[in-house]
Amino acid sequence: MNPAVRYGAIGFGVLALGAGVFFAPAYLNAYLMYLLTWIAIYAIAGTGLTVLMGWTGQIALAHAGLFGVGAYATAYLAGHGWPWPLAALTSSTASAGLGALVGLPAARLRGFYLAIATLAFGELLHQAFVQLTPLSRGPQGMAVVPIQLDGIDTPSLVWYLAMVILAAVMVTLTALGRSRIGRCLKAVRDIEPATGSLGISAMRYKLLAFAISAFLAGLAGAVFGQLITFLTPDLFDLPLLVIFLVQLFVGGVNRLSGALIGAIFVIAVRELLQSHVVSSLVPALVGSGQTLAFGLTLILVVRYLPSGLASLPARLRSRRPRPATLSPME
Amino acid sequence: MAQQVISGLAAGSSYALLALGLVVTMKTTSVPNFAMGAMGLLPVYVIKSLWSQLHLPYGLAILIGIAAAFGTGWVVERLTIRHLIGLSHFTTVLMTIGIWFVLNSSVGLLWGYEPQPLPSLVSGSFNLGQVVVTNAQVMTLAVGLVIAGWLIVFFRTTWGVRMRAVAEDPLVPRLLGVRVATVSGLSWAIASSIAAIAVLLSAQASVLNPQSGDDLIINGFVAATAGGFSSIGGAVVGGLALGVIENLAGAYLSGAAASTVALLGIMVILLVRPTGLLGPGTGREV
Numbered sequence: 001m002n003p004a005v006r007y008g009a010i011g012f013g014v015l016a017l018g019a020g021v022f023f024a025p026a027y028l029n030a031y032l033m034y035l036l037t038w039i040a041i042y043a044i045a046g047t048g049l050t051v052l053m054g055w056t057g058q059i060a061l062a063h064a065g066l067f068g069v070g071a072y073a074t075a076y077l078a079g080h081g082w083p084w085p086l087a088a089l090t091s092s093t094a095s096a097g098l099g100a101l102v103g104l105p106a107a108r109l110r111g112f113y114l115a116i117a118t119l120a121f122g123e124l125l126h127q128a129f130v131q132l133t134p135l136s137r138g139p140q141g142m143a144v145v146p147i148q149l150d151g152i153d154t155p156s157l158v159w160y161l162a163m164v165i166l167a168a169v170m171v172t173l174t175a176l177g178r179s180r181i182g183r184c185l186k187a188v189r190d191i192e193p194a195t196g197s198l199g200i201s202a203m204r205y206k207l208l209a210f211a212i213s214a215f216l217a218g219l220a221g222a223v224f225g226q227l228i229t230f231l232t233p234d235l236f237d238l239p240l241l242v243i244f245l246v247q248l249f250v251g252g253v254n255r256l257s258g259a260l261i262g263a264i265f266v267i268a269v270r271e272l273l274q275s276h277v278v279s280s281l282v283p284a285l286v287g288s289g290q291t292l293a294f295g296l297t298l299i300l301v302v303r304y305l306p307s308g309l310a311s312l313p314a315r316l317r318s319r320r321p322r323p324a325t326l327s328p329m330e
Numbered sequence: 331m332a333q334q335v336i337s338g339l340a341a342g343s344s345y346a347l348l349a350l351g352l353v354v355t356m357k358t359t360s361v362p363n364f365a366m367g368a369m370g371l372l373p374v375y376v377i378k379s380l381w382s383q384l385h386l387p388y389g390l391a392i393l394i395g396i397a398a399a400f401g402t403g404w405v406v407e408r409l410t411i412r413h414l415i416g417l418s419h420f421t422t423v424l425m426t427i428g429i430w431f432v433l434n435s436s437v438g439l440l441w442g443y444e445p446q447p448l449p450s451l452v453s454g455s456f457n458l459g460q461v462v463v464t465n466a467q468v469m470t471l472a473v474g475l476v477i478a479g480w481l482i483v484f485f486r487t488t489w490g491v492r493m494r495a496v497a498e499d500p501l502v503p504r505l506l507g508v509r510v511a512t513v514s515g516l517s518w519a520i521a522s523s524i525a526a527i528a529v530l531l532s533a534q535a536s537v538l539n540p541q542s543g544d545d546l547i548i549n550g551f552v553a554a555t556a557g558g559f560s561s562i563g564g565a566v567v568g569g570l571a572l573g574v575i576e577n578l579a580g581a582y583l584s585g586a587a588a589s590t591v592a593l594l595g596i597m598v599i600l601l602v603r604p605t606g607l608l609g610p611g612t613g614r615e616v
Contacts (some may be wrong), residue, residue: 059420061427104361105600111419112362116551117600123548124593131586238544242431289408289439296433302425303413 011168020234025156033159034227035271036090040162041224046247046259047169048216055182056209059111062102062118063217063244066127068236069095070221072129072136075144075231076205084147092218098125099214100207122241141232144225158226165223166260169216173256185209199272210258238289246294249301270295332461334577340467340535342573345472347528348550349557349565350481351521356559358487358493360519361411362419364426366550367543368433369406370525372401374533374542375441378448388449392530396523403522407515430547438540445537448530465596470531477524485562493517549576552596 025033052060073091078084101260102121129136136142146154147161176182187195187210188202188325195202227230242267251262273290348366355363363369366422378396380386386394391558406429406503414422455464484490495503504510533542552572557564580588 040581054583057420059423064413105597112423113360113555113600114421115364116555117418117597120548120551120593124597127586127590127593238431242427245427250426267447283556289435291431292439293436298428299410299425299432302421302428303410 017260021160022090023226025153026230030155033155035267037155037159037162037223037227039260039267040159040166041220041245042247042263042266043228043260044169044223045217045220045244046251046263047173047256048213048220049244049248050253050256050259051173051176051185052209052213053248054184054255054258055177055189057205058206058209059115060101060102060118060210060213061115061241062099062122063213064236064238064240065122065215066095066214066222067090067224067240067244068125068129068231069098070218071144071225071228071231071236072142073218074222074223075142075225076135078147082208088219088222091222092215095218095221096211096215100211102214102295103207103210105228105269107301126233126237136231136233139233141230144229144231146229147226154226158223161226162223165219168255177256181208239294242291242294242298245299246301250297250305266294269297289300331578332459334581335574336461336463336467338542338572338574339366341532341572341577342469342527342553342570343470344535344546344569345531345549345572346566346569347524347531347552348472348546349569350478350554350562351525351528352550353556353557353559353562353565354481354493354517354524355522356497356554358497359407359411359439359514360497361422361426362559363521364423364547365406365429365433366521366525367529367545367547368430369402369522369543370399370527370529370546371437371540371543372402372447373435373522373526374538375437377530378446379441381449382446388451392451395530396526398409399523399526400519403519404515406522407518411518412511412514420470427537434540434543441540443540445539449540450534461614466534472530473527474566474569477527478562490518491511492570513579548596549592551597552592555596555599577608 024036028036042267043230045063049060049063053056070088070091073094074084074087077087082090102118105117109117130138132138133140147157148154149157152160152283184205185208187198187200188205192202194198195205221236228235247259247262247266249262251258251260270290273293334359339508348370351366351370354362355361355366373395376398377391380391380394381388384391410425410429411422413521450466450469452465452469455462457463485494492503492508493516495508496510503513527537528546529542531547549569549572553569554565556568556571572595575595576588576591579591
């Protein structure tokens with residue numbers, strides 16, 4: 001395609017998308033906006049997981065907790081008079097630090113030991129939300145001070161915030177993925193034993209991937225606090241971890257677009273299960289039914305579609321299905 | 331102090347049992363089974379229903395429940411794990427997490443989230459110096475040690491050797507006429523039964539709720555990690571030590587300390603000695 005036409009088309013697409021994002025609150029009802037914002041927030045967190053689990057091939061089960069760190073720390077700092085953007089950035093940086101800390105064993109641990117360590121770390125964070133009552137108010141929950149900007153109502157502001165962050169993250173990570181750093185991360189995944197002789201420090205890149213993904217989890221958590229307006233520890237426990245995993249693997253673990261596709265999928269499934277039709281048929285499905293549905297989805301995706309929904313068209317086109325493998329761990 | 335050690339040993343015995351279940355699936359199918367606690371949880375709820383709703387004798391209910399656990403392990407292996415033989419831990423970890431949540435939320439849907447009491451098989455207590463020891467604690471500890479001893483013997487029998495061979499390399503045993511599928515199914519069935527006993531013993535000491543399995547799985551991982559996921563003795567020592575430390579922390583520091591000791595412990599163990607305290611220093615495959 002002629003480059004001028006191509007860039008024109010891309011520019012037009014970006015403009016149309018921007019206009020859609022900008023005018024959406026005026027035309028869509030409040031509940032739909034709420035769901036769309038939620039999707040954007042999960043997509044931000046999901047891109048971080050794509051970098052860590054997809055590109056770098058490190059399994060990490062602490063991100064529900066790190067998401068909570070972003071939400072709680074931002075709410076705490078903003079509650080003590082910090083401006084919201086500064087509070088969010090500080091909290092996300094703290095989350096990145098914690099992510100690097102839990103990633104420290106990653107340099108030495110084989111896959112499933114890392115899974116255990118990160119699962120324990122996520123639970124430790126959950127325990128901290130429950131028990132550090134002076135900071136988090138424990139199980140009673142903590143109200144979030146809403147962000148204010150003249151002329152815009154808070155829900156629309158949160159939507160713009162989430163979409164701007166998502167767009168910035170997508171552009172930055174796309175560039176990162178094509179850069180030397182991105183190729184090094186993928187080298188750590190694919191040919192880790194050889195990285196040393198290529199002058200790539202596998203440990204440094206693993207820590208970088210952990211820090212990036214924890215930062216994005218924290219940042220997404222900060223925005224999530226504004227959406228949900230009231231934080232309780234159980235929001236950041238194991239059910240959220242399963243949602244993140246389903247999101248990641250339904251969308252496709254290696255692509256950034258997978259994070260967005262997965263986010264749409266998990267929110268859509270949740271709404272479907274909560275809808276009047278389903279909940280009047282099977283009342284019990286609303287609570288643990290969601291976890292059941294997500295657990296089943298995870299099993300089915302790992303078993304039959306290890307590259308996610310995004311790979312479905314390619315799989316259908318190719319006559320002979322590829323052998324089912326995820327990215328190698330060891 | 332001695333009182334805390336006794337209750338710690340009893341609690342640690344269920345951690346050790348769950349860890350033994352983890353060691354069995356790891357040794358034979360090389361799968362780190364995050365669903366182990368949930369696989370033990372379901373049969374214990376079956377036991378509870380058989381006893382409280384169908385009014386079966388408790389001992390009979392337990393036997394049927396353990397048979398159900400055997401079946402659960404077999405079915406789970408047949409439906410999911412068998413298709414993943416030879417794939418990386420990345421895949422199997424995710425699969426077992428999925429199984430964990432399916433089993434746990436099914437239990438929640440079927441039986442609800444109210445804590446349920448379970449009776450103990452034995453009652454009464456005796457004094458050992460100034461320390462009160464309940465017979466239930468003695469039984470818990472004894473069951474743990476007996477199963478550990480049985481496993482050590484079992485891994486030396488023909489079936490045990492087959493299991494270890496399959497873990498080493500699924501292809502060569504097949505060439506030698508070992509039915510890999512049967513061996514792998516059997517190991518999951520055995521592991522699941524051991525997990526059910528672990529959940530049963532720990533629920534008898536407190537209450538049974540759908541989280542019972544989750545509380546055990548982290549502690550079981552700590553104990554199994556202490557033994558490097560391959561040593562039966564290491565898993566038992568690790569489990570008992572964790573139970574004692576947890577109880578001492580609860581008594582002398584705070585209740586919060588007790589619940590974080592395992593979580594901190596596993597981080598420390600993995601940072602200091604990633605292959606487990608007693609485990610072999612295995613090399614990495616290139």
